[in-house]
Amino acid sequence: MRKMHFNDNAVSPxxxxxxxxxVTIIIAAVVSGFAGGLSQSTSKAPQLSVGAEAHNDQxxxxxFKGGDTISGGAIMMRTFIPMGSFKDMSNPVNLKNVTYLPTxxxxxxxxxxxxxxxxxxxxxxxxxxxxxSAYGGYMAPALGExxxxxxxxxxxxxxxxxxxxTVLP
Numbered sequence: 368m369r370k371m372h373f374n375d376n377a378v379s380p381x382x383x384x385x386x387x388x389x390v391t392i393i394i395a396a397v398v399s400g401f402a403g404g405l406s407q408s409t410s411k412a413p414q415l416s417v418g419a420e421a422h423n424d425q426x427x428x429x430x431f432k433g434g435d436t437i438s439g440g441a442i443m444m445r446t447f448i449p450m451g452s453f454k455d456m457s458n459p460v461n462l463k464n465v466t467y468l469p470t471x472x473x474x475x476x477x478x479x480x481x482x483x484x485x486x487x488x489x490x491x492x493x494x495x496x497x498x499x500s501a502y503g504g505y506m507a508p509a510l511g512e513x514x515x516x517x518x519x520x521x522x523x524x525x526x527x528x529x530x531x532x533t534v535l536p
Contacts, residue, residue, distance in 0.1 A: 412520040412527050413437045419532040423510050427491040429530070431483055439467065440480030441522065446496045447515040449531070453506045458498045466490040508534050 415434035421427045427446070444460040462475040468488040474481050483489070496514075497507035508514045517529045 412523055412525040413441075415518065415528045417516075417518070417528055417530050419516050419530045421496075421508070421514050421532050421534045423534050423536055424493050424507075426493060427496050427514070427516060427532075429489050429491070429516060431485055431487045431489075433485050434528075436482060436484040438480045438482055439465075439474040441520065442527065443519040443521045444491075445517045445519070446491075447517060447529075448506075448508050449513050449515060451508050451512040453508065456498065456506050458496065458506075460491055461495055464492065464495040466492075510534050510536060 413435040415437065416432045418430040418432055419427060420430075439462055442462070444462065444465075446458050446460060448454060448456045462480075463473055463477075465474040466472070466489060467474040467481040467483075468490055470481070472481070474483075474489055493505065493507065497505040500506050512534050513531055514534060515529050515531045518527045519525065520527050
């Protein structure tokens with residue numbers, strides 16, 4: 368009669384392979400997390416609610432209706448023309464030329480910036496809102512056309528808010 372002999376050592380290599388597989392998956396997840404920026408903290412862009420009025424060949428008035436308090440030095444602004452003769456034209460606004468209406472001073476200087484909060488208004492002159500044209504005047508929307516005012520967080524480059532308005536007389 369023959370004796371059957373069972374080998375109890377067969378379980379150990381299977382468990383060893385499974386443990387190596389689990390360790391490999393965990394290392395891959397950690398490396399992927401760091402490579403994807405999981406370990407970096409991201410700064411949240413401020414939240415704003417604004418209204419705007421564009422007065423033809425004069426100025427653009429921006430009214431801060433709500434949201435976070437923000438420094439004029441922490442934002443960037445652009446105008447964008449979505450239609451008309453100068454469709455798709457975009458122009459950065461120099462915040463040093465923007466008037467902070469509560470005090471009638473510049474919104475931003477080389478050494479300081481005003482703090483904008485709910486209820487404040489700023490005024491952008493037409494000349495600062497749009498690029499000059501080679502033929503005289505400005506590449507600006509005509510009366511009744513639309514203009515977008517875009518406000519960005521200067522630290523992250525993320526858009527905070529965009530508001531669209533029609534050019535008024």
